[in-house]
Structure formats: C-alpha cells, structure tokens
Amino acid sequence: MSEKGQVLTANRLRDGEVVFLTRAGTWSENIDEAALAIEKEAAAGLEAQGAKAVAATLVTGAYLFDAERKDGHVRALHIRERIRTLGPTVRMDLGKQAEGTAGAFAALD
Amino acid sequence: MYRYDEFDHRFVAERVSQFRDQAARRLSGELTEEEFRPLRLMNGLYLQLHAYMLRVAIPYGTLNGKQMDRLAYIAEKYDRGYGHFTTRQNIQYNWIKLEDTAEILEKLAEVEMHAIQTSGNCIRNVTTDQWAGAAADELADPRPVGELLRQWSSLHPEFSYLPRKFKIAVTGSPHDRAAVRVHDIGLRMHLNDKGERGWEVIVGGGLGRTPFVGVTVRDFLPEAELRAYLEAIMRVYNLYGRRDNKYKARVKILVHELGKEEFQRQVEAEYARKPATNVELDVAELQRIETYFAAPAYEELPKFSTGFENARIQDKEFAQWVKVNVAHHKQQGYAIVNISLKPEGGIPGDATAEQMRVVADLGRRFSFDEIRVSHAQNLVLPHVKRDDLYTVYIALKAHNLASGNIGLAGDIIACPGLDYCALATARSIPIAQGISRRFADVKRQEEIGPLKINISGCINACGHHHVGHIGILGLDKKGEEYYQITLGGSSSDDAAIGSILGPGFAADEVADAIEKILDTYLGLRTGPEETFLLAYRRVGEKPFKEALYANH
Amino acid sequence: MPIIKDGAFAPDPWVAITDDQPIPATGDIWVSLARLDSDWGTLCSHAGELGVEVPNTTKAEKLKPYLGKLSLILLPFPAYTDGRAYSLARLLREEGYIHDLRARGNVLPDQLQFMKQVGFTSFEVTDRFPAEVWTKAAQHISAVYQEGYTEPHAARTAIWEARRARS
Ligand code: SF4
Numbered sequence: 002m003s004e005k006g007q008v009l010t011a012n013r014l015r016d017g018e019v020v021f022l023t024r025a026g027t028w029s030e031n032i033d034e035a036a037l038a039i040e041k042e043a044a045a046g047l048e049a050q051g052a053k054a055v056a057a058t059l060v061t062g063a064y065l066f067d068a069e070r071k072d073g074h075v076r077a078l079h080i081r082e083r084i085r086t087l088g089p090t091v092r093m094d095l096g097k098q099a100e101g102t103a104g105a106f107a108a109l110d
Numbered sequence: 111m112y113r114y115d116e117f118d119h120r121f122v123a124e125r126v127s128q129f130r131d132q133a134a135r136r137l138s139g140e141l142t143e144e145e146f147r148p149l150r151l152m153n154g155l156y157l158q159l160h161a162y163m164l165r166v167a168i169p170y171g172t173l174n175g176k177q178m179d180r181l182a183y184i185a186e187k188y189d190r191g192y193g194h195f196t197t198r199q200n201i202q203y204n205w206i207k208l209e210d211t212a213e214i215l216e217k218l219a220e221v222e223m224h225a226i227q228t229s230g231n232c233i234r235n236v237t238t239d240q241w242a243g244a245a246a247d248e249l250a251d252p253r254p255v256g257e258l259l260r261q262w263s264s265l266h267p268e269f270s271y272l273p274r275k276f277k278i279a280v281t282g283s284p285h286d287r288a289a290v291r292v293h294d295i296g297l298r299m300h301l302n303d304k305g306e307r308g309w310e311v312i313v314g315g316g317l318g319r320t321p322f323v324g325v326t327v328r329d330f331l332p333e334a335e336l337r338a339y340l341e342a343i344m345r346v347y348n349l350y351g352r353r354d355n356k357y358k359a360r361v362k363i364l365v366h367e368l369g370k371e372e373f374q375r376q377v378e379a380e381y382a383r384k385p386a387t388n389v390e391l392d393v394a395e396l397q398r399i400e401t402y403f404a405a406p407a408y409e410e411l412p413k414f415s416t417g418f419e420n421a422r423i424q425d426k427e428f429a430q431w432v433k434v435n436v437a438h439h440k441q442q443g444y445a446i447v448n449i450s451l452k453p454e455g456g457i458p459g460d461a462t463a464e465q466m467r468v469v470a471d472l473g474r475r476f477s478f479d480e481i482r483v484s485h486a487q488n489l490v491l492p493h494v495k496r497d498d499l500y501t502v503y504i505a506l507k508a509h510n511l512a513s514g515n516i517g518l519a520g521d522i523i524a525c526p527g528l529d530y531c532a533l534a535t536a537r538s539i540p541i542a543q544g545i546s547r548r549f550a551d552v553k554r555q556e557e558i559g560p561l562k563i564n565i566s567g568c569i570n571a572c573g574h575h576h577v578g579h580i581g582i583l584g585l586d587k588k589g590e591e592y593y594q595i596t597l598g599g600s601s602s603d604d605a606a607i608g609s610i611l612g613p614g615f616a617a618d619e620v621a622d623a624i625e626k627i628l629d630t631y632l633g634l635r636t637g638p639e640e641t642f643l644l645a646y647r648r649v650g651e652k653p654f655k656e657a658l659y660a661n662h
Numbered sequence: 663m664p665i666i667k668d669g670a671f672a673p674d675p676w677v678a679i680t681d682d683q684p685i686p687a688t689g690d691i692w693v694s695l696a697r698l699d700s701d702w703g704t705l706c707s708h709a710g711e712l713g714v715e716v717p718n719t720t721k722a723e724k725l726k727p728y729l730g731k732l733s734l735i736l737l738p739f740p741a742y743t744d745g746r747a748y749s750l751a752r753l754l755r756e757e758g759y760i761h762d763l764r765a766r767g768n769v770l771p772d773q774l775q776f777m778k779q780v781g782f783t784s785f786e787v788t789d790r791f792p793a794e795v796w797t798k799a800a801q802h803i804s805a806v807y808q809e810g811y812t813e814p815h816a817a818r819t820a821i822w823e824a825r826r827a828r829s
Contacts, residue, residue: 271745
C-alpha cells in the first residue's frame, strides 16, 4: 500500500544541503524522515512552516514536491527530486546515496 | 601571461571583502534571498540541485601551474576532490558551502583569480581560441584584447544590470575556434593592407531557446576604438533590450526584432553622439597588457626531432594520440598538446584534483608554465617541444589523461544536466557516457572522422547542442527524460544551427540512434574526406530520417 | 522615505505634485514627465525649483529641451535588476545635466556605488538599513577600470589613468 502526497524541501542556507521538513518541524537530510502531506491543508501547513524557516534564514528556496510513502519509506515521484534525494546518478560515491542519508526506498527508478 | 599589478590586486581584494560582507548580511538575514541572489550570481555562486555551485573565471581560458594547483587545492579542501571545466573555459565546483565562499575567493585572489561575473545579467568571462598565441594559422594573439575587455567589463557600473547575460568571444585566427558567430558579441581580428589590426564586430549570435547566428555590424573596427564601440552597443542593448520576457531578453532578440540595419543605425548613432574620447588611454593600456603576452623564449629547434620520431615508430598508441591530439605550433620544433578530458565512459570536462596537479606540473616543466582550457571542455599545453611529447604523453597516460579522441566522436561536449543542474529537464552526462562507450574503439572513431556531438540538459543550451554536428537536447515528457536530436550545426567559420530530425528518443535509445546516423553517414559519404558535416550538407536530413524512423 | 544625499540621510525639500494637483505658486516641486509636457508654459515661470520624474524608457533626447530649467531629475528603478536608469543617468550627464539626479524605487545598498558612478547624486531609500550600511556599501571598491566613471569627490582611483600617469 502506498500513499501519495507532498513533501516540503529546501536547501540549508549556510551550506546548501538538500533538506526536508519533518513532522517534528525540523529539517532532515533524509527524505525518509520527511512529513508527507496527504491533504491540501496539510501541504499548506508545511508551506507556512517553510516560509517561517526561510524568514529565519535556516533554509532557502522552499517548495513542495509530489512523493509517495510505502512501508514507512518516502520516495519522490519525479526524477528531478529523486536525484536530489540521492546525489548525482553518475557519481554514486557522492551525495546522500554515499552518505547513507538517501532514504531506504529512494532508488532512481 | 597577464599578471596582476597592485591595482588589479586591490580591485579583486576589495571585491572579495565586498562579497564577504554580502554573504554575512545574507546569513544574518539582513538580505533576503531575492536580494542576495543577483549579488551571489555576479560572483559565480549558484544554488544547484545538491548544494551551492561556484564558477571560477579562467579569463580567456589561460592559466599557469600555480593557478591550476590552487584549483586542485580548492577542489580538495572545499569540494569533493574534483572540478568541472565548462564550455565557457571556466571551472565549476559542485559542493560549495555559502559560509566557505568568501574564504575560497580569498584563496583564488592570492593566485590572481576570481569568480567575478561568471554569472548574472552582466558581461561574462571573455572567451577565446584555446590555441591563442600558439596556433600556426593565427594573425596575432587575441588575448591582450581579451584582457582589456576583462578589465573594462569588471564591475562596469552602467552594464551590471543588463536585460540578460552577455557573452563576448574573440579570435585572432581566420579559422574560428572561439565560436564568435554564436556569441552576443563576437570579435574577429583582421589585418588591413598596412598590417594594422582591426576587428570585425559580430552581434546577436547565441544559442538557447531561439538560436541565431550573429550579424556583422562592422567589418574592420580599428583596434583603438574597440572598447568605445562596444560601450555604444552595450548602451543600446541596456536601454532597449527586452525586459518583459527572460527568453526574449538576449541581444540577439533585439537585433532580430529591430533588424540588422536599424540596430546598426542605433549603435552608430550612439557611437557618433559620444565620440571615442580618450582612445589614447585604451591604446596605452592595450600596449601595457601586450607586453605580458610576449611569445615565450622558444629554443631554435630543428624541424625533425629524432626522439619523437623514434617514439612514434615504437609506440603505436603514442603515434595515434599524436595524430589526433597534437596540433601544429607556429614555432618550429614545438607542438600544441590537447589533453582530452573525455576518457571512455567518463564525465566530459571533469578532472580530479590529482589530474589538475599533473597538468600543472607538466605545464611548468614542458609548456612555459602555460595551460589552457578549451570550450570543448578539454585542457591544452600550448607550447611543448616535439622532443618532449613522449614524456608528456607517458605522464598523461598514467593519469587517464591520454585519450586520443580530440575532435572525434568520443570528444563529446556535455553540460552537467539533471545530475547537478537545478534548471535541467533531463540528464546529459549519462547520455555522453553511453555514446562514448559505444564508440570507444579509436579506430572506429577515426574512420568516422571529425565529429562534434554536443549535449544539453535543457533548452538553455550550455552544452551548445544547436551547433553540434550532432546535437542532443534532453527534455522532460511527463516525468520521463527524452532526447531530441539535431543535425548539421556548427560553431566554426561555417556556423549554422542544427535542425531537429524528428521525434525524440528515450535515454536508452540515444546511443543506438547515434550509431544509426553514423552508419548511414559511412554508407553514403563519397570518401573519408567528406566529413559528416559535409555529407549532411550535401544529402540533407532525408537518409538519416529514414534510417532512424523507418520502422516507427 | 529617507533621502540620502552627499553620503548622509538628508531632509527632502522637494514636494511631489501629482498630475491631478494644481501647480503651487512657490516651493521646490517635481512633476511627472507628462505634466512637464502639458503644463510647460506654467511650469516654466514657476517661482521655485523644478524637477521631473521620467520613466526609465524615456529617450534622453526628449528631455534635452527641458534640461536648462530642471534642478532635479528622478529616475525610477521598478526592480533593482532593471538597469535601464543606469544608462539613462549616464546619458543625461553626457548631455550636460549638472544638477541633482535622484534614484528612486528599488534602491538597495549594493547598487549605491554603481548609481553614484553613473551620475546619481541623491537616493530615495527604504528605512530598513542604518546609515553605516549605505556608507559602507558605496565605498567597497576604491579602484575602477572604467574610464570616466569616477564621480567627483569620491576617493576612487581610475585604474587605467593611474597606470598611464605612473608610466
Ligand atoms: S543546458 Fe540546462 S541543464 Fe545544462 S547546464 Fe545549462 S541550464 Fe543546466
């Protein structure tokens, strides 16, 4: 069973690292820890939290993307976001995929 | 090579401290991202897919060993041990932290480098022929003018908030290796009967969404007037270039919408209104700069190098590499060594810190401490004695830098695409890797002959796909990557924009498609001297279309 | 909105007269370009100083006949990335306009130096930043390559000239 929804992502301001907003309202480097908003209102809530974090200069460029959750793991639907959750597909030794923060189910295909 | 004097040092140091202040104001929240964005871009700092990306300027693609060593140091200390050489003769790092950037710029300033205007809607790094100063066919070294324009355009108070980015390329050779017809301004040197230098001024070329080949607005502009005349062009563009639509904001659109004659009239009117005052100052500055570009102290060498000839006989691979990668030098006994950054299955333009150090060292020992970056994302040792070629080759080979594919099917230009770039619609690197593996056999590449395969990961065309003999553009169709193929482009003297062949291909079909195109070419060419481009121009797209889409 | 002039926050003696307001008999006033065109007769004999705001799409030639009578020209920056007013300012200076040239709209500290270099002399700014920020921002780069872009009274070196003077 998978649920579809939206995840809020941004880049951490000071180092640019790709991060995801969690249910606890913190930012995680790992998409598995991301809050998945199923309802429109929930997504708007994530956006509002994102705007606050942008104003507080924690992150920059916050936006929502489509994702699904399956067996407790989160995966982006579009390839662009999947690459952001992994790292460059041509350098498997770099990025989240190499640092163990890619999420359990965040394969490219 | 140009060296900074105290003014250049002061200028760059002040720019670094200005950026330090801007970054601190951003981190403290005083500046919003919207306000900071143009400021960081004007210093080459992007926010990309995985992190910040810093693009460092390599003015007109020339650098020395110390600078290359510093680039290696930055790759190791602040990035992930590598860098990517770009089609604009720059280098970019993919994993930079905002909080480190000012420090990196400081380290660059120590070796007379910077990241000024490597992005943003301003005049970008001036590019030129990677063989400048060495090529056998050159009239004169275009780099003094490149340096003059670098200085003139650096923090130009009037032209830093243009409608869109602005790229200038210069060439001093009748054989255009700088793609001057597809730049916002292309400058091409000519000599008059008296042997004086003048410049053909070409405006409004460019790739991107609406590709154009530029038009010549002056056939022979006296060198002394160059800066003043460019100022007139810039002013017309700054005032009247479109700002309502980012895709229509480049000067090519202004030239196109006004028409060549009207654009020319406006520029000439502006130029006449404001006579070229103080051209003596330009002349004095140009003369000062020129002293830095005096030819190196070449040795008088015989035409024939016994060591080189012997090595060529004994080592077939070396002979092959020489045939493809080594070019004629204007000085007898010397050669131009092109170092391919396109190993089989590699990432075009990427070099590790270690490879950078190897090239830096070879440059110091064998090329008068000069290195070049080419717009095809390769490196060049411009002045190597033929006697030293084998030593250089062996050293390059030990570091996977001796691929003998310059100008052939394996020498693919590819932008970073969706693996790194936030604007991308599809990946370009894996496509390049696939084609490179498919045509790994050098014999086969040689049989096919001169070929430019250029790949971009979106319509912005950083991979110059429009001017590839074969161009590949990555697009997104409902979340799937697919690739459009164009044929017949060229960025050289015979500049042309390629035309789209037909429906696009999925990622795993591209290498097959390229192979079919090339097999078709091999089957129909009149002989090996008819290159792919010539054959395409003779027969048109029909046979290629049939080969590709017959069963569809 | 605060005005910066001669490197410091300054009071603004100018009064903006909108197109539907009558022209007062006295006082330093500025009007729109349209008003300048339509009421030139009246404005010509205005007792106080006269200024005008012109859109950044105006051709410099259009202002030429008025220049002798004007002592303030305001050029707008609708967005701070819209750089047309830099060229327009420069053109007006080249046409011989010597009085106050004011930047308004989206004017931020990091643009101040360029604005000064092309000939702006006063700035209508937001009150978000303290005076030091503005002062500092205008002084970051003390040496410039472009000939003829060093404003009077600024401690800026024109590099090419300095080099020639030295040699
Ligand atoms: S062409 Fe597109 S994908 Fe490639 S580098 Fe340029 S902007 Fe990025």
